[in-house]
């Protein structure tokens with residue numbers, strides 16, 4: 001409680017030695033204003049009138065155009081600067097009086113001209129910065145009416161970096177200004193828009209009745225910020241992802257912001273260009289992922305990854321041509337963790353590049369001990385393609401292991417070809433020049449699989465298991481067309497996921513050259529391979 | 544360099560309530576504002592509407608066209624704004640129109656009875672050039688009417 005509030009709380013005065021508190025307020029040479037929950041001034045001492053004119057009955061936002069978007073600090077915190085409608089700068093301190101009412105204690109500021117604010121204001125956009133946002137938020141949380149909420153909208157621009165890289169920082173800056181402007185136009189008077197740096201913005205929405213009201217603003221932001229921009233003759237399309245969090249009883253500013261951030265993270269994971277509202281499970285989810293991430297980083301060092309190998313056979317000879325390396329994570333506590341539960345995370349945080357490098361090295365080493373000319377096929381993630389080190393990694397792995405290049409097959413998915421095709425094709429050509437085979441994995445699952453066949457002469461196409469398992473005449477027709485198309489382009493065709501003799505018979509009929517699946521061999525460890533091959537040879541001879 | 548003139552073409556989805564008075568009042572307000580602003584900004588052009596969408600050509604100096612487009616983008620009365628063209632042009636197509644409005648004259652009232660239904664006229668199938676010449680053609684008819 002500061003000096004002024006304590007005045008208001010005491011009602012009795014000692015008549016002999018002291019003037020009444022009311023009198024003191026009247027005599028106080030600086031303005032003190034009491035504001036109701038609706039933002040209307042209910043009381044002002046006479047000094048206020050001298051400096052600001054009549055204020056009782058007026059809206060505090062009107063008196064201080066920068067109010068809320070000006071600078072407010074919590075009671076007890078350092079005072080901040082407020083500029084009045086008639087451009088007088090004040091150092092302002094606030095005291096919450098409950099039920100949304102509050103007191104402003106104003107001290108005319110000698111140095112604090114309008115220009116003394118920059119430390120709390122973003123130069124580029126004129127929006128509040130982190131500290132200002134935090135104090136606004138604390139203030140909003142403490143003065144809000146019990147029946148209403150404060151909502152936080154954390155947002156991140158999708159593809160902003162690309163705009164910056166392609167069109168330069170000057171255009172990027174103009175874009176940020178336009179975004180700031182759109183955000184401000186989507187908000188109401190008492191709301192605050194802040195820029196925390198880069199392309200990170202936060203909107204503080206005041207007086208929110210319910211979750212629906214917050215979601216309305218969030219979806220408006222996604223829509224508005226996602227609309228086309230025209231800057232210096234360039235047409236620019238970006239998107240916005242938004243994480244929404246609503247205040248709960250007693251929540252602190254930082255926690256509310258963190259909840260907004262968690263929701264933003266989920267919005268981005270869900271595919272960007274959308275909003276997500278914070279739910280209590282989200283922290284646990286993130287915690288899980290964090291733990292898994294730490295585990296993943298350790299897994300490499302602690303050699304918890306293993307490779308298993310699944311054979312692929314030539315359908316005409318029934319002989320094994322080679323094995324596809326499949327990653328296994330043997331967690332000491334959690335047991336075997338299936339790739340589907342950790343690969344997406346590894347892709348998200350970039351660890352896949354390191355893991356992928358290990359896979360290539362280990363696969364080359366192990367394959368060297370296999371009989372004959374067995375090929376080892378290794379999956380390479382799109383991220384590895386982008387990392388610029390793939391070629392080096394492959395060359396080094398071949399050299400160190402001594403594995404002849406033609407015994408290594410690199411499998412890529414369409415995802416690797418999606419963007420920046422030119423560069424990807426360059427890398428593919430360089431790999432091919434090393435003598436490595438290249439195959440296209442999961443063929444038929446993407447949108448434009450066919451167009452990629454034209455861009456690069458793959459050695460092999462692996463038809464996705466869904467076409468093999470599919471019982472419809474459609475999937476059969478697709479299988480057949482892909483196979484004949486591939487063969488006419490001189491590519492080998494592997495049918496994946498073959499599990500039954502019936503499927504195998506069908507594959508044979510459809511001009512596929514290779515088959516891979518449980519029927520012809522389950523994944524096995526490297527030392528099981530010699531035995532497996534011996535068995536397979538015996539069976540083949542019997543056939 | 545002589546200040547060059549740009550032409551910007553977009554179409555958008557109309558979000559204004561479809562009852563006649565609300566719609567007419569909004570369109571009047573948009574046009575009045577547009578004419579005022581555009582005169583100041585040396586912008587000319589034409590606006591076409593039907594129940595489903597707006598199509599507009601804005602022509603003028605790049606900076607004022609960009610600023611006007613930015614304001615228009617923020618307008619809640621429409622959405623799904625698709626920018627079809629932004630090009631420097633030699634001559635204005637609508638030199639006399641601070642913002643010509645297609646859809647008021649009798650001829651068009653009839654014509655729009657047909658293309659006014661959201662299915663009848665679909666600017667999303669047209670290119671910027673096509674919209675430009677369509678609006679130009681309509682504008683000339685409208686002037687003559």
Ligand SMILES: Cc1cc2nc3c(=O)[nH]c(=O)nc-3n(C[C@H](O)[C@H](O)[C@H](O)COP(=O)(O)O)c2cc1C
Nearest residue numbers: 573576577580581597599611614615618620621642
């Ligand atoms: C379909 C449509 C077309 C518009 N065309 C223009 C225009 O050509 N010029 C303009 O200044 N405003 C136009 N507006 C209005 C703007 O969206 C905005 O309300 C106005 O420019 C605000 O002007 P002010 O900032 O001067 O108040 C249009 C709005 C709509 C919905």
